[in-house]
Amino acid sequence: MEKSFKESMRWLHTWSGLIVGWILFAVFVTGTFSYYKDEVTLWMKPELHYSKESKNSLDIAKQKAIELVQNNSNISITLPNNRSNIISAMWREKSDNSHRAKRVYQYYDASSGENINTRQTAGGNFLYRFHFELYGFPRYFSRWAIALATMSMFVAIITGIIIHTRIFKDIFTLRAKANPRGWMDAHIIPAVAALPFHIMITYSGLLLFARLVMPWGMQAAYDGDFREYRSDLNNLKQTQIIHQNVNKKAQNKSLSFENLNKVLINANKVWPNNIGGFSINKNKNGSYEIQIRPKETSSIFSSKFEREYLTYDANSAKLISKNIPPTTNSNIINTNTTFATLHRAIFANSTMRFLFFICGISGIVLAGTGLVLWIEKRKKKQKINTSIGFKLVEKLNIGTITGLFIAIGIFFIANRVIEVNIENRHLLEINTFFIAWLLCYIHSFLRQSKKAWIEQMIITSIIYFSIPILNALFWTKDFLNREIMYFYFDLFFILTAIVFAIGSYFLIRNSKKGLK
Template identity: 30%
Template sequence: MKSGFRQSMAWLHTWTGLLLGWLLFAIFVTGTSAYFQEEITRWMTPEVQSVPADRASGFVAATEWLKREAPGGSEWSIYSTGKRAAGLQLYWVNGPEAPADAPTSARLDGTGTKVFARETLGGWFLYRFHYDLHYLNWYWARWLVGIAAMAMLIAILSGIVTHKKILTDFFLLRLGKGQRSWLDVHNASSVLFLPFILMITYTGLVSLATHYMPWGIAANYANQDKYFEAAFPWPVPAEKTGPAPLAPIGPIVERAERSWGVAAGSVRILNPGDRSAQVIVTSAPDAGMSVRLRSLTFDGVTGVPVGAYDPSGAATATEGTMIGLHAGRFASPWLRALYFMSGLAGCIMVASGLILWTVKRRAKLPDPDRPHFGFRLVEKLNIAAIAGLPFGMAVYFLANRLLPLGIADRSDQEIDTMFIAWGAVAVWALARPARNAWLETLSATALAFASVPVVNALTTDRGFFTSLAAGDSVFAVFDGAMILIAAGFGWAALKAARRGRAQGGRAMARRSPTDAIPGVEAA
């Protein structure tokens, strides 16, 4: 234990931030991008052209499509992908007479026309990665993310205790001052956005509370399945009793929306075309702050309400609102932009903290040009995380445009390219001197992001200027964001080049005059 409480908190802040900082950076980067996951998915599916203005009419069109294409199905599910996304997603369960390889899903535009879009997981993959980590088993991945989030919470609280001039750090940002500049960047990004960073870290833990603390479930339910049945009811089709026409879907959806005062997000039809049919309408996930959705169940033949599910209670409302604050699905465009900027500040806070660790310690090394193994390892991991992940994400976007449309498992191959690119940066960082690796990887990342709008314009008819002229804000803003990110990494590469030249000059000045003579060693 260090002498003094503040010194102990500074030690705790440093080491909790460092040991899990690389994972926290990945969580923050992909989580921040997830605030625009729907827009990313729209960009990655350029074949989808329209967004339905009226969800109710979209549900009607989708039902008519299912009547034609899946008439023998025992269950139809229609999901509106939200007011920010394009089209409707359909799933159905085929009847026993259908071939084993018969399709079970489709995507429609707002008019009920099937859309043939490229296979991709789009922004949804980035959203899931920030808490499932993709290749790892989801159960252990969530534990790892939870440990990282708890370490983040400890680092935040210990950082608050450590700060002596927390109000002053709102206004201090001295650039070009070496270690002082990195400390200012770290302090400014953390202090200015402290409420958001605290909220997003704590609510992230709350969102998986039952995973980390399952004892409440164990004390009240025989097993987890019973809990999920009660908390998230999912009715199954009953036995069929005989054919009967399905009630009109439009009035059913409108009645549900009037009852809630918010839009519907999905329609599930059990046993369509049978007397036992039921229609379950669920509220939209972006219609309110809480993520706990309400539903109304209607008789599928008469259209009369027969049941309702309305999650209530103080604990449920608190949990749903906290998770809603974390996900930000309710946010307006301007609030979403603020979420995104705050998330970027969190990324900068973590990255600058990792870099600050090496900057502070390099000056204390006996020979700064020949650091010990632990220092070199941290420096290399910093490069792999801070430059490698963004480079991999840029390659992910490029792969979406460059991979052949008809290849098998295309979405998986897009994801694989991201991790291959990320791994390549890590290998490059290990093989090269840190000074060179920073410059080269930051430059490569800037070039990769700058290439995204160029490749998009060459491979689709939805380039930046075409989208701008057509008023397609999603594609135009996405390409613009790629250019801004490229400029940011380009600026960082330029700073790294200047820093490298300055450090190289100082290293030459420290050398003995005999070092410059080949074959002669200093005594």
């Protein structure tokens, strides 16, 4: 037992952060990218980069919907918005090898309505799923690992607040020196600057894993029957019914452009200039219902499981029902939904999403500097310096911190250089990610640590500088006429390259000083 409470908290802070620090770093990096997972997916489909929203986009979407609904009972159309420059359609088709219907996507140019065929890619969804369940491991095991890492992060945050009595004073102090004090300042500043975010993102992450790590309440009440639990949960939801028994008998066996247009006009009166998409569902009696989704949700209670929509009868264009969250009076469910929405930034507009992204970067710095700080504090202790544990942490730091960024950069490059029509190319993209990351770990163990840091930081800088160049070389078709969103990607890659180039410069300079 440590001599005092504060020393006990310092010990707990150090080891709770270190033991899972490498997982936490990967979680923060991929989670930060996930705030823009839809944009990442679009970037990895360069065929879509030249579509631009126009005054005809809604009419094009309506016409495509009418065409698709002739052969599909349920379709979903998404209109261009501030995160996407295309019209997309989704429906389900039964696969010969599976009882479950698979999702089929089709993309259209938002100005001309031309069909756009895109490459197969892992997209931003790979980074998103890696964030909370890793990849390649059994889902149950990987989610438990992330849940334990999240709990350790929460413990590290609370103990960090306790041990840093001058925490708010230290935020204004930065000693930019390559020593433990300098690394401590670099660790504290992002921690305090985004402290509310770090507490929220960690606590909400734990709530998302609550059913996994604390299942006893549901098991006791429902004897482990998840379907019954889910049914009771759905029964709590209360959709506001506007008209009952509208159009019980189908008047038309097909949906007309005029009917769809009337519904969208009526929906626009409820949500002026805020229609983000619509779904057309064919009932068993042959009648149609149309669900309208907003571009921007009106409530923080909205989530992927608690969607906001209006339902219209297609024949009469009458509003049947409203689903405006929260749809339950349960404070527990509403609180859980709110935290889930905050964690995923579902409610966020462009400005708020960017702020979440910046806070995510502060989490990356927080986790990375914490790992480096453990090494820096122990460098002068020769007995520990020669220990296997010290060397292992030092090498894992290199392979995780710079290696992960190299792997992500290679993942983006693979998207551009792998042949477009090759089978299972999305798996090849993922394989290049892990092969690159593995090689970084091998390199860190084979090289002297200082040299490994410098070499991998230089490689990272070169990779991220090369991505915009390769993008221009492989897609010379009117490269400068792309949507502005994709130029922000180029800017991000260049800024990342500059950060690692500066880091490698200081490491080289410090290593030369050490030789004098």
